[in-house]
Amino acid sequence: MRKIRIAHLTCGSEYSGVQHEIEEAAAKVNAQIVFPEVEIGRIKEISDEFGLQVASPDLRLMIARAQSIVKGTTKADAVFITTCFRCAEGAIVRNSLRDYIHQKSGLPVISYSFTERTSHETLLTRMEALSTTALRRSLLAREEQTGLTAGIDSGSSTTKAIIMRDNKIIGTGWVKTTDVLKSADEAFTIALKEAGVKREELDGLGTTGYGRFLIGKHYNAELIQEELTVNSKGAVYLANAQKGPATVIDIGGMDNKAISVLDGIPGTFTMGGICAGASGRFLEQSAARLGVDVSELGSLAIKGDYNNVTMNSYCIVFGTQSLINSLSLGKSREDVAAAACYSVAEQVFEQQLQEVEVKKPVIMVGGSSLNIGLVKAMSDLLKMDIVVPPYSQHIGAVGSALLVSGLRGGEGNND
């Protein structure tokens, strides 16, 4: 497989001591970090022409480097934009450049704000998604599943398995994730039993999610791919939105993903994982405190009004504290459930959805998409209808089963 060139635009990740973490994450996905060349004497002029007259010369250098990519002076397959966490000026440049590069060059772009604690493990999924989008465009463009294939999505909360035959889902498995391998085996066995097929009959197996490498190696999977590209593919496939634009929202157990898709291929994507206040985990905790199963939280929330409860769940601990305080003030369980759902949706809206271009249809996937209260809250915030496709909780496994069928006969690689 050829090395892809990821152009790195940064105001100085080396000054935060994290440059080697970025390089290490890139090396793990067989990518090479490149820094676009620009003339020092033209940096100020170029950024003035761009129209963003920021004070920091390193941010102006980023703008000049972005122009070098767009003009084709620097050859790149993907772009990684990073600035310091908590820098307003950096955030303005980061957002502007992400849109500029995506619109003018069509290259996959991802941005990230780092601290000195940023590790290559945190960056790996993002780098992998950039690499996949750049290298496997023809595989990602696949619209139909063929043959008999399986997909396993090893998530932080649940493990999902899917068996597909000739573009139809014939078996599903969904279990809570405890031991990664045991849970995968359990979900896989359930799905195979439901489909009435044996493991050895399968033409291919794909894995995704946090445990993808471990279970992929264990089962000798033909495809091991991160969840950003796999989930977006599964989402547009199941929502029948493979042509044109789409936005995929996946509120997971540990992090959230928002992906802007065009013709089934992810363009810009963002992945949040700084705070658990906007995750499925918070909804699980809320359900436990309200004395209902998490699967019933949505139906409870739909009967309530979030306006009656003040909830700030930017942190899972303080969010739970707000919830307990509200209950002790005599607020109804329905209102509190609605507020918990709205709080998660609001945080995803404020953090993830500001970083991608939200275009219809908006597709919600993952286990949390079964929470009707959360879907309603997201719909209220975005002021548009949300599509929840069938099997939305199995999206990663479906995406894996679909994509691995594209590898049969050596299809799918651009290398």
Added chain:
Amino acid sequence: MKVFIYPTNSLILSDLVERFGHEPLALMTEIRKKVNTPGLDSPPLNVTPDDPKKGLKWAAIEIPSGVRGRMAIVDPLIEQAEAAIIIEDAEYMFGCMGCARTNELIKYVVRMKDIPVLELKYPKSENDAKNLVLQVKEFLDKLMKQEKEKARAEEE
């Protein structure tokens, strides 16, 4: 005297300070220490995640890590400074400090040090440039004179 210069990587300023008999405190010497550190921790500067933590001396945790990492590199220069020359709005070719927020903090810290500080605007014409060199020379000569007087007083 040890004279802190801003932009801290300005070769012209560094040269002027040296020509007029003082020791320039320039960023290049600190960068060189990083480059010569055995083992490449983080190209190109060998800045490690510990440096932004050292930068907490100058800036709190809510300040971006890049600011704190830069402050850790500049810290020894600020600590040694007995005088300073600050040139505002310089062209990038004259000397360029990458992060505006760090630059604001560096200049503030230097101004707070209770040392002689010469602040000038970057020249826009040949005449302005000649004036700048003259003002720098006068400032440095005055420092030299003060240093000699101080040495004489110590001898007596």
